[in-house]
Amino acid sequence: MKFYSLKNPGFRVSYREAVLMGQAPEKGLFFPEFIPRHSKEFLAGWKKLTNEEIALEAIAPFTGDEIEMPALRKIIEETINFDFPLKKVEEHIYALELYHGPTLAFKDVGARFLSRCLEYFVSRSDKKVTILVATSGDTGGAVADAFYGVQGVDVIILFPSGKVSEVQRLQLTTYGGNIRACEVSGSFDDCQAMVKQAFADKELNDKYLFNSANSINIARWLAQQFYYYFALKQWPGDTPPVISVPSGNFGNICAGLLAYRRGLPVTGFVAANNENDLFVRYLTAGDYEELETIPTVSNAMDVGKPSNFQRVLELFGNDLRELRKHISAYRFTSDETMKAIQQTAQSTGYIMDPHGAVGYLALKEHLKQSGVQGGIFLETAHPAKFKETVQPLVNSEIAIPQNIQKLSEKKSESMRISTSFEEFKEMLLSQ
Numbered sequence: 001m002k003f004y005s006l007k008n009p010g011f012r013v014s015y016r017e018a019v020l021m022g023q024a025p026e027k028g029l030f031f032p033e034f035i036p037r038h039s040k041e042f043l044a045g046w047k048k049l050t051n052e053e054i055a056l057e058a059i060a061p062f063t064g065d066e067i068e069m070p071a072l073r074k075i076i077e078e079t080i081n082f083d084f085p086l087k088k089v090e091e092h093i094y095a096l097e098l099y100h101g102p103t104l105a106f107k108d109v110g111a112r113f114l115s116r117c118l119e120y121f122v123s124r125s126d127k128k129v130t131i132l133v134a135t136s137g138d139t140g141g142a143v144a145d146a147f148y149g150v151q152g153v154d155v156i157i158l159f160p161s162g163k164v165s166e167v168q169r170l171q172l173t174t175y176g177g178n179i180r181a182c183e184v185s186g187s188f189d190d191c192q193a194m195v196k197q198a199f200a201d202k203e204l205n206d207k208y209l210f211n212s213a214n215s216i217n218i219a220r221w222l223a224q225q226f227y228y229y230f231a232l233k234q235w236p237g238d239t240p241p242v243i244s245v246p247s248g249n250f251g252n253i254c255a256g257l258l259a260y261r262r263g264l265p266v267t268g269f270v271a272a273n274n275e276n277d278l279f280v281r282y283l284t285a286g287d288y289e290e291l292e293t294i295p296t297v298s299n300a301m302d303v304g305k306p307s308n309f310q311r312v313l314e315l316f317g318n319d320l321r322e323l324r325k326h327i328s329a330y331r332f333t334s335d336e337t338m339k340a341i342q343q344t345a346q347s348t349g350y351i352m353d354p355h356g357a358v359g360y361l362a363l364k365e366h367l368k369q370s371g372v373q374g375g376i377f378l379e380t381a382h383p384a385k386f387k388e389t390v391q392p393l394v395n396s397e398i399a400i401p402q403n404i405q406k407l408s409e410k411k412s413e414s415m416r417i418s419t420s421f422e423e424f425k426e427m428l429l430s431q
């Protein structure tokens with residue numbers, strides 16, 4: 001399997017090269033040269049397989065012979081060594097909890113898969129890799145945890161000052177070692193812009209072998225397909241569900257759509273947006289304007305320009321009408337999100353985090369409008385991760401998992417920088 005650049009279809013590389021490069025020249029996104037369809041035999045029997053076996057089937061056509069089978073099995077085992085339970089919230093509505101990994105959000109799986117693929121590739125070369133990543137909150141923590149102590153890889157994380165939760169800030173700044181955090185006095189988009197500029201900067205590239213651990217790296221994107229198999233495996237209904245995905249950069253939903261194109265039986269997808277609703281506007285009007293990021297209670301979805309948008313379009317042949325047949329999109333405000341957390345806790349006892357709550361709202365709205373029987377929303381983070389927002393809305397005490405409690409005892413360290421790229425560059429060159 002080769003991967004081509006969406007900026008230049010003639011530019012083709014192997015899985016290994018695509019993972020090591022992160023991005024194609026001119027900020028192109030890598031995309032598989034064909035969509036490997038599942039066989040009838042697989043689709044008839046896959047639900048009896050273990051999660052590890054399913055994940056192997058899901059990923060192997062993409063990694064091909066670039067990772068030896070025993071190594072790939074081990075990478076998968078380490079990537080998904082926690083639970084992915086499907087919980088009933090109310091009649092016809094289920095939550096797939098993706099927050100049982102080390103940093104309590106879904107990004108652990110993609111980040112762990114990527115870190116282990118990189119370790120595999122780097123250990124077979126003499127180069128050191130520097131991961132440069134911008135985060136609106138959860139990516140950075142997942143990357144820090146996944147890469148901490150990984151040989152041959154350094155990590156530099158940029159996050160917007162004052163715009164991440166306390167738990168998120170601790171997860172970014174307490175690892176130390178090969179993990180460094182920069183606190184930027186700006187928005188996530190500012191952080192993202194600085195990272196992109198660094199990737200394109202000649203002088204910096206002479207000194208560093210950069211890699212992005214953002215959801216644009218194919219290792220993260222492809223591994224996120226696993227959730228959709230795990231969700232359907234546990235689905236109790238007879239008709240396939242719709243799946244609602246709280247979306248920011250559109251990496252997660254794009255992985256679901258890929259699995260769907262390969263033949264996974266889903267009735268359709270719902271893109272759940274907060275006030276940063278570019279995709280909703282695009283589906284409605286067929287056009288979009290890139291707007292400034294609006295801060296919301298679901299901060300990991302505060303993305304003005306979703307990086308994976310081009311991949312979503314490519315999966316549907318860049319045909320808007322085709323896209324509309326398979327995906328619906330809805331937008332909810334912070335007020336609506338908080339109200340949903342409060343009401344759902346009251347009526348069902350289920351406590352959602354602000355991201356999952358947007359997914360829940362979008363799913364409910366879609367079931368109402370479409371008449372589809374039932375669905376799953378992805379609960380992408382543990383409510384304790386957003387305790388400041390969630391606790392005042394619910395009666396029962398939200399317990400903070402132990403590994404998070406320990407963070408506040410650790411030393412927190414970060415470098416404060418402005419949004420000036422020149423300043424950032426100076427810092428990198430002087431190290």
Ligand SMILES: *Cc1c(COP(=O)(O)O)cnc(C)c1O
Pocket residue numbers: 105106107137138139215246247248249250251252253300301355356380381
């Ligand atoms: C990153 C994140 C999202 C958005 O996922 P994308 O792949 O960027 O669309 C949603 N919820 C949580 C908790 C996240 O961390």
